[in-house]
Amino acid sequence: MQPPAEHVHWLFATGFLLLGLLLLAEAIVGREVWRLRPWRAYLWPSLFFALGVLMWPVMVFFTNSTIHMLAHSSWAQVMMLAGAAELGLISGKLRNELWRLAVPLAFAVSGAAFLIHEANPWLYSRSAFVHHVCGWTLLVGALFPLGAAFKPRSLVFNTGYALVIVAVAITLYASRDVAPVFGHLSPSAGVAHR
Amino acid sequence: MTQYATELSRIRFRSARALTVLALGPLTMLGGVVWAFVQPWRVTLLHPHGQGFWWLVVEPPLLVSAAGLVFALLAPTIVRDLEDARGP
Numbered sequence: 118m119q120p121p122a123e124h125v126h127w128l129f130a131t132g133f134l135l136l137g138l139l140l141l142a143e144a145i146v147g148r149e150v151w152r153l154r155p156w157r158a159y160l161w162p163s164l165f166f167a168l169g170v171l172m173w174p175v176m177v178f179f180t181n182s183t184i185h186m187l188a189h190s191s192w193a194q195v196m197m198l199a200g201a202a203e204l205g206l207i208s209g210k211l212r213n214e215l216w217r218l219a220v221p222l223a224f225a226v227s228g229a230a231f232l233i234h235e236a237n238p239w240l241y242s243r244s245a246f247v248h249h250v251c252g253w254t255l256l257v258g259a260l261f262p263l264g265a266a267f268k269p270r271s272l273v274f275n276t277g278y279a280l281v282i283v284a285v286a287i288t289l290y291a292s293r294d295v296a297p298v299f300g301h302l303s304p305s306a307g308v309a310h311r
Numbered sequence: 312m313t314q315y316a317t318e319l320s321r322i323r324f325r326s327a328r329a330l331t332v333l334a335l336g337p338l339t340m341l342g343g344v345v346w347a348f349v350q351p352w353r354v355t356l357l358h359p360h361g362q363g364f365w366w367l368v369v370e371p372p373l374l375v376s377a378a379g380l381v382f383a384l385l386a387p388t389i390v391r392d393l394e395d396a397r398g399p
Contacts, residue, residue, distance in 0.1 A: 120369065121365060131375070134375065135378045138339065138378065138379075139382070142332050145328050146393045154388065157388075157389070
């Protein structure tokens, strides 16, 4: 009953797509309007936290290598930390604005984990390409939530933050277990299927 | 005030921000539909015979449309709050 890895990527892509849409809407209407309804303020941090929690089964069941397990568990931890920090700030239980740095930290750790646990070069297969693209998108894209942590009302930083997550979602949807990328597929990757 | 002017004053012009928020959900759903046409084999409901459980449950174009639908359900409240905050 364990899903193929590509299906797990697509499920997480859906979570990230919804997260990106919510963040984009908040960036467009502004934080004050977004928080007019208390339940809405908790929406995307809860989703962020839930995605972190859901990463734990991935860590447990997809044990291709030690580095895979370390990457998945570090993702789980930083996503839960980022979601929890935002939840704490919204509820007023956390007061120090520096907790906002948990999100860029999550981006940077996730980006690094993507790159470190992908042992193959860019054009080895579609999956390798997707991991490299996601890794660099998150590493460079961490600048947007970093900027938003210091300038919370910046349209550019907040929109960029949301669009980085949407870009990662789109890239994850392109993931396949064994498929060529731009016509390249290493013979050692296996036989491509549909 | 003439009848024409009265009717015009009743029309609420939505801001670009409100229109953008309202468009995000339908555009995302449209993306899923276009994807389904471009790669119909990704929608296994169209040819379910012989498909495994996960291939039937996880169908990316439908998931994209579902994410758009969820957001589209939230968008009217967001726009209402935006317009209320902006005032008449």
